[in-house]
Amino acid sequence: MEAALKNFKKFTPKSLPKVEPLAQGHRACQGCGEVLALRMALKAMGTNLIVASATGCMEIITSPYPQTAWNVPWIHVAFENAAAVASGVEAARKALMRKGRIPKQRTTILAVAGDGGTADIGLQALSGALERGHDFVYLCLDNEAYMNTGVQRSSSTPYGAMTTTSPPGKLSIGQNTWKKNMPAIAAAHAIPYVATASPAYYTDLMNKAKKAAMIKGPAYLHVYSPCPTGWRLAPELAVEISRLAVQTKVFPLYEVIDGRYVMSRKIKKPKPVEQYLKLQGRFRHLDKKTIQVIQDRVDREYETLVQKAAMSETEDELTE
Amino acid sequence: MPKRVGIEVSLAASEAACVADTDVVAAYPITPQTHIVEHLAELVADGKLDAEFVPVESEHSAMSVCVGSSAAGARTFTATSAQGLALMHEILFIAPALRTPIVMAVTNRALSGPISIWNDHSDIMAERDVGWIQTFAENGQEVFDLIIHAFRVAEDPQVMLPIMVNLDGFTLSHVIEPIEMLSASEVRKYLKPYKPRIVLDPKNPVTMGPVGMPEVYTEAKQQIEAALTDSKKVVVKAWEEFAKLYGRRYKPVETYRTKGAKIVLMTMGSVSETAMTAVDKMRDEGVPVGLLRFRLWRPFPLEEFKRAVKGVKVLAVMDRAISYGSRQGGPVFTEVRSALYGTPKAPQIFGFVAGLGGRDITVGTYEEMVDKAMRYAKKKKGPTYELIGVRER
Amino acid sequence: MAKVDAITGWRNLELGITITEPGNSRQLRTGDWRSQRPVTDRDKCIKCGMCWIYCPDIVYSPLRSGYFNWDENYCKGCGICAHECPKDAITMVMEED
Numbered sequence: 001m002e003a004a005l006k007n008f009k010k011f012t013p014k015s016l017p018k019v020e021p022l023a024q025g026h027r028a029c030q031g032c033g034e035v036l037a038l039r040m041a042l043k044a045m046g047t048n049l050i051v052a053s054a055t056g057c058m059e060i061i062t063s064p065y066p067q068t069a070w071n072v073p074w075i076h077v078a079f080e081n082a083a084a085v086a087s088g089v090e091a092a093r094k095a096l097m098r099k100g101r102i103p104k105q106r107t108t109i110l111a112v113a114g115d116g117g118t119a120d121i122g123l124q125a126l127s128g129a130l131e132r133g134h135d136f137v138y139l140c141l142d143n144e145a146y147m148n149t150g151v152q153r154s155s156s157t158p159y160g161a162m163t164t165t166s167p168p169g170k171l172s173i174g175q176n177t178w179k180k181n182m183p184a185i186a187a188a189h190a191i192p193y194v195a196t197a198s199p200a201y202y203t204d205l206m207n208k209a210k211k212a213a214m215i216k217g218p219a220y221l222h223v224y225s226p227c228p229t230g231w232r233l234a235p236e237l238a239v240e241i242s243r244l245a246v247q248t249k250v251f252p253l254y255e256v257i258d259g260r261y262v263m264s265r266k267i268k269k270p271k272p273v274e275q276y277l278k279l280q281g282r283f284r285h286l287d288k289k290t291i292q293v294i295q296d297r298v299d300r301e302y303e304t305l306v307q308k309a310a311m312s313e314t315e316d317e318l319t320e
Numbered sequence: 321m322p323k324r325v326g327i328e329v330s331l332a333a334s335e336a337a338c339v340a341d342t343d344v345v346a347a348y349p350i351t352p353q354t355h356i357v358e359h360l361a362e363l364v365a366d367g368k369l370d371a372e373f374v375p376v377e378s379e380h381s382a383m384s385v386c387v388g389s390s391a392a393g394a395r396t397f398t399a400t401s402a403q404g405l406a407l408m409h410e411i412l413f414i415a416p417a418l419r420t421p422i423v424m425a426v427t428n429r430a431l432s433g434p435i436s437i438w439n440d441h442s443d444i445m446a447e448r449d450v451g452w453i454q455t456f457a458e459n460g461q462e463v464f465d466l467i468i469h470a471f472r473v474a475e476d477p478q479v480m481l482p483i484m485v486n487l488d489g490f491t492l493s494h495v496i497e498p499i500e501m502l503s504a505s506e507v508r509k510y511l512k513p514y515k516p517r518i519v520l521d522p523k524n525p526v527t528m529g530p531v532g533m534p535e536v537y538t539e540a541k542q543q544i545e546a547a548l549t550d551s552k553k554v555v556v557k558a559w560e561e562f563a564k565l566y567g568r569r570y571k572p573v574e575t576y577r578t579k580g581a582k583i584v585l586m587t588m589g590s591v592s593e594t595a596m597t598a599v600d601k602m603r604d605e606g607v608p609v610g611l612l613r614f615r616l617w618r619p620f621p622l623e624e625f626k627r628a629v630k631g632v633k634v635l636a637v638m639d640r641a642i643s644y645g646s647r648q649g650g651p652v653f654t655e656v657r658s659a660l661y662g663t664p665k666a667p668q669i670f671g672f673v674a675g676l677g678g679r680d681i682t683v684g685t686y687e688e689m690v691d692k693a694m695r696y697a698k699k700k701k702g703p704t705y706e707l708i709g710v711r712e713r
Numbered sequence: 714m715a716k717v718d719a720i721t722g723w724r725n726l727e728l729g730i731t732i733t734e735p736g737n738s739r740q741l742r743t744g745d746w747r748s749q750r751p752v753t754d755r756d757k758c759i760k761c762g763m764c765w766i767y768c769p770d771i772v773y774s775p776l777r778s779g780y781f782n783w784d785e786n787y788c789k790g791c792g793i794c795a796h797e798c799p800k801d802a803i804t805m806v807m808e809e810d
C-alpha cells in the first residue's frame with residue numbers, strides 16, 4: 001500500500017483535473033449530491049477506467065437509451081452484483097494481458113453502487129470480491145435509503161429518519177435501527193484501503209478516490225451522498241449538509257490504510273447534531289429526547305473511531 | 321489421430337474447456353457439478369490452462385463474473401446445477417441481452433423441494449425462456465464435443481449468445497467412459513480466438529446495458545429472439561464442420577429406427593441410450609417403434625422435428641420435469657404438441673413424466689410408455705399425461 | 714446540437730442496444746428544468762472555482778481568463794453555486810416565462 005502511494009501527488013484546489021468522465025445532460029434531480037460525489041470521484045480517477053454500475057439512481061439517470069452520460073466504458077448488469085461484474089472485468093483483463101491479447105496496461109476497474117446495492121442486496125457479492133482480492137475500487141454512494149424506488153429504508157438509513165417504509169407514526173419514531181457500519185465491514189476484510197469521504201471536502205474526496213485507484217487490490221470508498229428529494233432538503237443545500245455531517249461528527253472522514261485507522265479531519269469543536277437534523281424534512285418529526293439519543297450515539301461512535309486511530313498511531317510507534 | 325481415453329465425463333467437460341483455451345472460469349461448487357470445477361481449478365493450478373479461476377461466493381456472482389468477463393473480451397466458461405442454476409436465473413436473462421457468449425455446462429439435477437441431488441430436468445426446463453442456446457448430451461463424447469461446439473457457435477459474429485450444454489447429473493456426469501479427447505492444437509483448427517465486436521475498453525468507450533425505455537425494449541427483445549432463432553443455421557453448420565474435421569456427426573433432432581415406425585418415443589439426454597435398448601427389444605418383439613431425441617432444445621428445431629415425425633401415428637413424449645398446473649405434464653410435451661398444432665395428419669400425442677429426482681428409468685419404463693400410448697391411441701382416448709411409477713397409496 | 718440518435722427498427726440497433734457514442738447525453742437539454750438561473754457578478758468573483766467543482770450538472774467550465782463560463786443548456790437551477798460562493802458573487806434570479 002505505502003509503496004504504491006510513494007509517488008502519490010495530492011490534488012489541491014489549484015490542481016484539480018479538468019477531465020469529466022461523466023458528461024452533461026444526465027438526468028439527476030436538481031441539486032443531487034450523489035451525482036456530484038460521483039463526478040468528483042470520476043474526475044480523480046480519470047479516463048483509464050472501466051465502470052460496472054449497480055442498478056440505482058446513478059444508473060438510471062445516466063443511461064436511458066439512446067443517450068449515455070458516460071465518457072468511459074460502462075456496464076450495467078443488475079442491482080446486487082456490481083462487485084461481481086467488476087471482478088469479472090478485472091479477471092478478464094488480467095488473463096488477456098497475461099496471454100498477450102490486450103496491451104499490458106493497468107486500468108482502474110470501478111464498481112459503483114448505492115447504499116442499498118452495497119449494504120443490503122449487494123453485500124454478499126461485495127464481500128466475495130473484497131475477500132478474493134480483485135484489483136478494483138468499490139464506490140458506495142450512500143444516500144441512506146432506496147431513493148430510486150421512492151425513498152424506502154435501507155440498512156444504511158440513519159436512526160430516526162422518515163422514509164416511505166419507516167414512516168413515523170403513533171408507534172414509531174421512523175427508522176428504529178442504527179445505520180449499518182459499512183466501512184467497518186469492508187475494513188474487516190483486511191483490504192489495503194478503506195476510506196470515507198464527503199463531497200463538501202472535495203480535495204479530500206478526490207485524493208481518496210485517486211489513492212483507491214492507485215493501490216493494488218481492493219479499495220472501498222464510502223461517500224456521503226445527499227439526496228435533496230429523499231431527505232426533504234432544499235436543493236441548494238447538498239454541499240452544506242455534506243459539510244455539516246462532518247462538522248457534527250455524524251459522518252466522520254477517515255481512512256483505513258492496511259488496517260490502520262487515520263482520521264482525515266479531527267473535529268475539535270463539533271456542532272450540535274440538531275443543527276444537522278433540522279435542515280432535513282426526514283428528521284422533522286424528532287423530539288428533543290430522540291435527538292439527544294442520536295447525539296449520544298454520534299459522540300460515542302466518534303470516540304470509538306478516534307480511539308481506533310490513536311491505537312493505530314501507537315502501533316506505528318511501537319513498530320518504529 | 322486423437323487419443324481415446326477412459327475418463328470421468330465431468331473431467332472431460334473440464335478438459336474441453338481447457339483445450340478451448342478458456343480465459344476465465346468463474347464457478348461455485350454444487351453437487352453434481354463439483355468435479356467439473358474441481359478439475360478446472362486443478363488445470364489452472366498446474367498451469368495446463370492459462371486462465372483466471374474466480375472462486376465466487378455464489379452462483380449469482382458466478383454468472384455475474386462471467387458476464388463482466390465476457391463483456392471485457394475473455395472466453396468465459398462456467399458450470400452449475402439445479403439450485404445454482406435457479407440462483408443464476410436473474411442474470412441468465414441478462415447474459416444474452418448483453419450478447420455475452422458464455423459457455424456453461426449444466427449437470428441436470430432436480431430442483432428443491434424436497435431437496436434432491438439426483439437427476440432430472442426440472443432445473444433446465446425452468447430456464448427454457450432465458451435466451452440461451454441449449455444443447456443436450458447423451459454420452460461423455462458428446463459432452464466433450466458439444467462444449468467445443470458451444471464456443472464456436474456462441475462466439476460466431478452472427479450469434480453472440482451464451483450456450484448451456486446439458487448433461488445428466490451423476491448418471492452421465494459421474495460415469496467413466498472412453499472418450500476421444502481432442503488436443504488444443506486439433507481444436508484450434510475448429511475454434512479461432514475470440515474476437516469480440518463490442519468490448520469494455522477505455523480506448524473505445526461504450527455503454528453496455530443502458531436503460532430500455534418502452535420505445536426500445538420491444539426492439540431489444542426482438543433482437544435476441546431473432547438472433548436465437550437464426551442461430552440454428554450456425555449450430556447446424558458448426559456441427560457439419562465438426563463432422564468434417566473430427567468425424568463425429570450431430571444433428572438438432574436425432575432419430576433411431578424411426579424408419580417405418582408407427583409409434584415414436586421422445587426423450588432428451590443420457591436416458592436416450594436406455595431408450596435405444598428398449599426400442600431394439602420392442603422392435604425384436606414386432607412393435608413398430610422408433611426413437612427421437614432433441615439434441616438442440618433452444619432454438620427449438622421446429623422444421624427438423626416436423627420432418628422427423630412425418631407419417632408417425634403416435635408420439636409418446638417423455639418429460640423429466642413437471643409444469644405444475646399446466647395440466648399437460650411437462651414442458652417438452654407442451655412444446656411438441658404445440659409445434660404440431662394444425663399439422664395435417666398430426667400424430668396422437670401422449671405425455672409421460674418419468675425419472676423425477678433420480679427415479680430409475682429402465683427399459684421397462686419405456687415399454688410401459690409405448691404400451692400405454694398405443695392402447696390410448698387405439699381407443700382414441702387416454703390421459704393427456706401421466707406420472708410413470710407414481711405410487712397412489 | 715449533436716444529431717439525436719433516432720430510435721430505429723430492431724435491425725439497426727447495436728448488439729445488446731449498446732450505446733457507442735460516449736457522452737451523447739449532451740443531446741439532452743436539462744436546462745429546460747430550470748426555474749431560476751445563477752448570475753455571476755464578475756466584480757465580486759475571485760475565480761476560486763467553487764461554482765465549478767460543486768456543480769452536480771457540470772455546468773461551469775474554466776475560461777482562460779480565470780473566470781468560469783456557465784452553460785444554460787444544462788443548468789437545472791439548483792442554486793448550489795450561489796450557496797457555496799464564498800464571495801456571494803452568484804445570485805439566483807427567476808427565469809422569465
